[in-house]
Amino acid sequence: MVPTNLLKIGVVGATGMVGTEFLKILEQRRFPIDEIRLFASEASKGQMIGFRGENCKVDSLSDGCFKGLDLVFFSSGDGISQTWAPKAVSDGAYAIDNSGAFRMNAEVPLVVPEVNGDILEEVTSPTIIANPNCSTIQMVVALNPLHRKFGIESVKVATYQSVSGAGKLAVDELNQQTLAAMNHQDVETQIFPHPIAFNNIPQIGSFGADGFCSEETKMRKETKKILRNDSIRVSAFTVRTSTLNGHSEALWVTLKKRVSKEDVVSLFKTSPGLAVVDDPSNNQYPLTRTASGKDPVYVGRIHQDLEEENTWLMWVVSDNIRKGAALNGIQIAETIFKIDS
Ligand SMILES: NC(=O)c1ccc[n+]([C@@H]2O[C@H](COP(=O)([O-])OP(=O)(O)OC[C@H]3O[C@@H](n4cnc5c(N)ncnc54)[C@H](OP(=O)(O)O)[C@@H]3O)[C@@H](O)[C@H]2O)c1
Incomplete structure (x- = not known):
């Protein structure tokens, strides 16, 4: 009990x-x-x-x-x-x-x-x-309603992950390297394989023989387990960026049905844990700076692919140490x- x-x-x-x-x-x-x-x-x-x-x-x-x-x-x-x-x-x-x-x-x-x-x-x-994993959590909060209502064939995702995802020493490293670089001093690197200040590193974790790094493999395997569906095809490309906190993800989600933007947005607006910020003509879309310290998974830039009508692109942002x-x-x-x- x-x-x-x-x-x-x-x-x-x-x-x-x-x-x-x-x-x-x-x-x-x-x-x-x-x-x-x-x-x-x-x-x-x-x-x-x-x-x-x-x-x-x-x-x-x-x-x-x-x-x-x-x-x-x-x-x-x-x-x-x-x-x-x-x-x-x-x-x-x-x-x-x-x-x-x-x-x-x-x-x-x-x-x-x-x-x-x-x-x-x-x-x-x-x-x-x-x-x-933090990058999996925010992605599946956005995928789940699409999966339940329309069915998902495949997901492709490119991530832009903050240094806080690698722990407190990683945050210290970015801060120290940023200061050093601004003062034209050499930068010391201990946590990441390359200097992270003013940089993007296309590696999170270690590489497998298949060419994927461990973060990418986690996203693929964990998503199938959480959605309880092995047939969804998931491919991830994960990148560490020099943001402090909050992970961003560009997603290409291919649905099993043809749906309208209204169908997707109205579904997201009623789905638990999600907040829609989607008014690109007024420069409104999710940002790490505003998501940091907040609970929801934010989704925006929702649009249909021009080449594949069942594929929807979206930008998903959340606080990796909080919801992640x-x-x-x-x-x-x-x-x-x-x-x-
Ligand atoms: N950061 C994220 O966004 C994130 C998201 C999801 C999951 N995670 C996972 O959460 C875990 C912690 O990540 P973090 O980012 O919080 O790392 P972190 O900032 O480096 O913190 C590590 C913590 O572990 C403690 N620790 C180290 N050795 C220990 C030991 N022998 N016995 C007990 N505690 C020990 C450290 O204590 P001291 O201060 O004494 O060294 C510190 O409290 C990792 O497994 C990570 O993969 C992190």
Whole structure:
């Protein structure tokens, strides 16, 4: 039986980009918390972090550290989740994992609540639930209504992904490189394979023998799993840009039916999690600067392809550490524990 009163929760990776956003959103949404335990690496042990007007001490992970908790959010990377999420479950807590460690495990639900939250009805005892990759989450929020109403043949997507997607050290790297470049100094590069300031890097993750990088493979495989349809053809080309926060995606979606722009826009306007910004003649379309810090997935520049009448182009933008990570994880928890947001 899922407990519904005040919860005892843990946040692993509480000092990171996603962990910090978790704490912010838990406060903003008045998540019902009785006790919170914060975890990070040994280097952060003892650090104090303010939460709801109180100072909480950061601890490192140790056997038994999750005992008594109902729920643990993980955002410390694949290796930490691989080892510690199963321990949280055996200690009696639900583990909501932001890493890529369990996403394609057939036994583990991979959930975007607006899209396939119904599968959480089967989740009635502590287990691992995976949060999809940030670029996948925003894409499937836009694809899902099209898939349900018209059917999708194929999706092609080119991404423009901010540095915050690579963590707090990546944000520091962009800031330092930008300052250095403005002062005509040499730039140091540690996180990305090339300088990121004033640059686009057509690589996110490592390359496979097929020529696709790991982010592109994640988008293809995760989309099919979340939409519960293996026959949709998905091809992604992912690029890191020198924006600070918020991912943008250009999509070409080929539908199974011929539809009008009115059909697409009116469907989007009534679909959960989506906000339409589509008035190009007045320069109105989604932008990372306005999406950063907000909850919705924004969609605009919606137009029909001139060569393929069933293909629709659109521009999809969202905050990658918010809906792409922490917010989605909290929405999963709200669904499991039947919490009104
Ligand atoms: N950033 C995004 O947009 C995004 C989106 C979706 C998913 N994710 C996933 O979320 C995870 C975290 O990403 P992030 O961007 O938040 O990274 P980040 O800013 O680099 O933060 C990493 C966090 O992990 C902690 N950590 C490192 N080693 C640890 C250890 N041995 N034990 C416990 N905690 C440890 C760090 O603690 P210290 O401060 O002590 O080093 C920090 O709190 C990754 O799996 C990433 O793929 C990120």
